[in-house]
Amino acid sequence: MMGERILPGSYFQYPPPGFPSVSPHRPSSIPTDLERVYIRGKGSVKDSVKEEKLKDKPGFEHLNEPLHVLVEAELPKDVINSRLDYVVAILENLLKPVDESLDNYKKQQLRELALLNGTLREESPRMSPTMSPSMSPFNGTGMKRANYFSQKPLI
DSSP: OEEEEEEOGGGTSSOOTTOOOOOTTSOOSSOOSSEEEEEESTTOSSOHHHHHHHTTSTTOGGGGSOOEEEEEEEOOTTTHHHHHHHHHHHHHHHTSOOOGGGOHHHHHHHHHHHHHHTOOOOOOTTOOTTSOGGGOTTSTTSOOOOOTTSSOOOO
């Protein structure tokens, strides 16, 4: 059985600072093995000139509608409604604005994206969150490597 749910675009009207971005290219914890999540409506195409050209073409009728998120699934009749409700609840929770310092989901997404792009830099295990970078043991003012050539022999 095919089913769908639509989240209204009111989440997108005036996004506050720290508003999470939803994109098909970003890794996420949304269970999409059987569900499909689409961002549809006016403003869903990045290039506004391209959007104007596409909005009257077949298959792009959604560009005349307000911005929204469409969730579709094809599942057995007995589980489809609960599964769609579950995915919508996850999306609604993710679309709530959160203070960036507390946004663990965003940190996880950025880490996974950096890993995919090959730009991940692991933090030093010795650095505590309260330690300033100038106190790092790895910079010039921190710990220094022993110079074995300047020491006198032990024998």
